[in-house]
Amino acid sequence: MAAKRPTIRDIASAVGVSSAAVSYALNDRPGVSEETRRRVRQAATDLGWVPNRAARALVSQQSSLVGLVLRRRPETLAADPFFAPLLAGIEQVLAGHGRSLVLRVVDDEAERDAYHEMVKAGIAGFVLTDLRVDDPRGSWLRDLASPAVALGRPDQAAGLPAVELDDRAAIADSVDHLVALGHARIAHVTGIPGMVHTDSRIEAFRSAMTRCGLDPGLVEVGDFTADGGAGATKRLFSTGRPEPTAIVYANDLMAMAGLAALDRMGRSVPGDVSITGFDDVPLAAYASPPLTTVTSDALGWGRAAARLLLEIVDGDDVTDLTLPPSRLVLRGSTGPPPDGP
Amino acid sequence: MAAKRPTIRDIASAVGVSSAAVSYALNDRPGVSEETRRRVRQAATDLGWVPNRAARALVSQQSSLVGLVLRRRPETLAADPFFAPLLAGIEQVLAGHGRSLVLRVVDDEAERDAYHEMVKAGIAGFVLTDLRVDDPRGSWLRDLASPAVALGRPDQAAGLPAVELDDRAAIADSVDHLVALGHARIAHVTGIPGMVHTDSRIEAFRSAMTRCGLDPGLVEVGDFTADGGAGATKRLFSTGRPEPTAIVYANDLMAMAGLAALDRMGRSVPGDVSITGFDDVPLAAYASPPLTTVTSDALGWGRAAARLLLEIVDGDDVTDLTLPPSRLVLRGSTGPPPDGP
DNA sequence: TTGTAGGCGTTATCAG
DNA sequence: CTGATAACGCCTACAA
Numbered sequence: 001m002a003a004k005r006p007t008i009r010d011i012a013s014a015v016g017v018s019s020a021a022v023s024y025a026l027n028d029r030p031g032v033s034e035e036t037r038r039r040v041r042q043a044a045t046d047l048g049w050v051p052n053r054a055a056r057a058l059v060s061q062q063s064s065l066v067g068l069v070l071r072r073r074p075e076t077l078a079a080d081p082f083f084a085p086l087l088a089g090i091e092q093v094l095a096g097h098g099r100s101l102v103l104r105v106v107d108d109e110a111e112r113d114a115y116h117e118m119v120k121a122g123i124a125g126f127v128l129t130d131l132r133v134d135d136p137r138g139s140w141l142r143d144l145a146s147p148a149v150a151l152g153r154p155d156q157a158a159g160l161p162a163v164e165l166d167d168r169a170a171i172a173d174s175v176d177h178l179v180a181l182g183h184a185r186i187a188h189v190t191g192i193p194g195m196v197h198t199d200s201r202i203e204a205f206r207s208a209m210t211r212c213g214l215d216p217g218l219v220e221v222g223d224f225t226a227d228g229g230a231g232a233t234k235r236l237f238s239t240g241r242p243e244p245t246a247i248v249y250a251n252d253l254m255a256m257a258g259l260a261a262l263d264r265m266g267r268s269v270p271g272d273v274s275i276t277g278f279d280d281v282p283l284a285a286y287a288s289p290p291l292t293t294v295t296s297d298a299l300g301w302g303r304a305a306a307r308l309l310l311e312i313v314d315g316d317d318v319t320d321l322t323l324p325p326s327r328l329v330l331r332g333s334t335g336p337p338p339d340g341p
Numbered sequence: 342m343a344a345k346r347p348t349i350r351d352i353a354s355a356v357g358v359s360s361a362a363v364s365y366a367l368n369d370r371p372g373v374s375e376e377t378r379r380r381v382r383q384a385a386t387d388l389g390w391v392p393n394r395a396a397r398a399l400v401s402q403q404s405s406l407v408g409l410v411l412r413r414r415p416e417t418l419a420a421d422p423f424f425a426p427l428l429a430g431i432e433q434v435l436a437g438h439g440r441s442l443v444l445r446v447v448d449d450e451a452e453r454d455a456y457h458e459m460v461k462a463g464i465a466g467f468v469l470t471d472l473r474v475d476d477p478r479g480s481w482l483r484d485l486a487s488p489a490v491a492l493g494r495p496d497q498a499a500g501l502p503a504v505e506l507d508d509r510a511a512i513a514d515s516v517d518h519l520v521a522l523g524h525a526r527i528a529h530v531t532g533i534p535g536m537v538h539t540d541s542r543i544e545a546f547r548s549a550m551t552r553c554g555l556d557p558g559l560v561e562v563g564d565f566t567a568d569g570g571a572g573a574t575k576r577l578f579s580t581g582r583p584e585p586t587a588i589v590y591a592n593d594l595m596a597m598a599g600l601a602a603l604d605r606m607g608r609s610v611p612g613d614v615s616i617t618g619f620d621d622v623p624l625a626a627y628a629s630p631p632l633t634t635v636t637s638d639a640l641g642w643g644r645a646a647a648r649l650l651l652e653i654v655d656g657d658d659v660t661d662l663t664l665p666p667s668r669l670v671l672r673g674s675t676g677p678p679p680d681g682p
Numbered sequence: 683t684t685g686t687a688g689g690c691g692t693t694a695t696c697a698g
Numbered sequence: 699c700t701g702a703t704a705a706c707g708c709c710t711a712c713a714a
Contacts, residue, residue: 007708023709032683036684050461052461053395055393058707059707074433078422079623085419095445103404104432122394199392226627228625282420283420287603299416299681349691360701361700361701372699392691397691400705402706637705
């Protein structure tokens with residue numbers, strides 16, 4: 001039998017003040033003496049008082065909920081090493097401020113409605129992930145007058161504050177590393193076309209190759225999935241064109257599937273082909289050979305996004321947040337090309 | 342500038358009835374004529390009325406929120422292929438009923454408080470995952486009088502309704518498959534000790550081995566992580582005892598890390614050692630060799646859990662739900678033992 | 683510095 | 699069948 005929840009009036013009568021005083025005291029607002037504040041706080045803890053979200057939301061016309069709408073096929077989530085720690089990061093920060101995250105997984109058609117519904121339901125703000133080229137969500141949320149933070153630099157800024165990270169430098173590092181090993185024919189297997197971080201990695205790959213005086217044209221379209229990575233890898237070796245001696249994958253999942261595909265095509269890694277990944281998933285170090293890849297910090301992304309969003313929701317002026325850059329982690333999947341430097 | 346949200350009073354004055362009538366009409370309750378109900382509904386749609394969750398929650402003393410508390414180090418989430426689709430499954434069902442999921446990630450000490458806080462904050466019910474032996478959460482939630490559903494059969498039922506799935510049969514299938522191939526020295530690498538599904542898989546392994554007349558004692562403790570799987574694998578081959586010719590891992594992550602560890606120890610798979618996993622993660626088919634493993638359906642777990650919880654929250658009498666059994670998927674990582682059958 | 687009195691949007695309890 | 703009216707818990711003018 002759960003004891004009935006204490007209200008601020010219970011605290012008030014326990015301390016011997018009015019409920020208004022309790023409200024002031026608990027919300028760090030002026031209008032109450034330090035002594036009273038202290039006693040009120042003490043009583044609140046003693047009684048196990050927890051603010052009633054519904055009541056607060058009702059009066060403030062704004063809930064303590066932050067939204068994250070994921071336009072994805074749920075099946076694809078299992079393979080995404082980024083998503084869960086991202087949620088955890090967001091949640092950690094939010095929880096520290098008495099807020100919570102509500103998640104929605106929708107298909108393409110339902111996306112727009114989801115934002116509208118959630119805004120009407122009082123969601124205080126949104127975290128936007130999986131940014132797309134010409135992403136409409138920025139303008140939807142502007143129209144809805146709802147605060148939002150983008151994970152990654154939105155393509156058309158759309159006035160959205162963003163948490164940024166320069167993944168371009170890490171791709172350039174990968175290319176430089178391969179070039180230093182003596183590779184000249186380097187390919188890139190991309191993520192899903194139309195996503196901002198896909199394009200930014202392609203662009204980074206191309207400009208790094210060009211800078212090194214190499215052909216930047218060996219780009220094969222992938223989709224961030226194992227199947228896609230394996231397929232793109234096979235295509236790279238069945239074009240009749242000279243084969244690449246190294247492949248820069250847009251994520252680890254594709255790289256590891258590519259590793260298997262190369263193996264089945266009789267190419268050894270790194271003997272015949274060197275490969276690099278992106279994300280540094282827990283299994284990357286346990287590939288055979290261990291995967292040279294780029295670190296990522298989904299937890300950090302989540303924390304930063306939540307912090308930024310909270311500031312916006314609280315009406316503070318904010319500037320974009322930049323995360324510390326990813327690092328290239330050298331492991332066994334990269335080595336000199338077969339014809340040796 | 343978002344237009345102010347219409348309230349039931351706006352509807353009431355538009356239709357020319359009282360707000361109570363509107364409430365009745367909108368909630369399909371008796372006490373209002375069919376004609377009035379129709380006009381009220383029409384007006385609600387016209388005005389774009391959406392129920393105010395906060396107000397409803399305040400008066401009904403119960404929110405539309407369902408909680409999931411994860412006692413995990415956030416870093417470990419990246420490697421968990423089960424978690425994200427589970428959330429998606431829960432969310433899908435919840436969203437269909439106007440409810441949402443709120444997630445909390447806590448450490449050991451904060452777990453109990455998290456449930457208390459969330460219940461006090463009006464969370465309508467909980468999904469319990471990562472069940473432990475002698476799990477205290479069942480009794481915590483009973484004390485809090487909060488509905489909850491367990492994912493997996495709680496050890497001491499604790500009166501908790503559960504979504505069950507017999508993973509024991511799949512482990513038995515794995516053992517049978519290996520025995521049929523001629524293996525006699527089969528080892529099991531376990532999950533985190535003290536978790537219900539770890540123990541149930543150990544138990545299933547032992548009884549299958551015993552049933553086959555084989556030594557059920559070759560059990561090495563793991564922890565569901567890549568590091569743990571690799572470590573346990575190494576230990577299996579450094580005891581001085583006769584080496585196993587096959588290993589049944591409690592999940593794919595450990596199996597794939599074990600594969601790498603075996604490789605480094607100069608053992609070929611399946612030539613020297615056969616291995617099986619559990620979960621059928623997307624990468625399992627892309628291991629070298631492809632991993633023989635057991636399917637899992639995190640999305641299905643999530644959906645079932647949410648459905649069951651909704652029934653409980655709505656006060657229906659419920660019985661445990663049983664999911665269709667996992668299947669053993671035969672791939673390349675299992676074969677005859679080196680000394681042949 | 684403190685207390686009183688609304689009101690937020692909805693549901694539930696009563697009278698009519 | 700309908701319509702006032704009082705909660706629900708909290709916040710915030712305003713008055714004391």
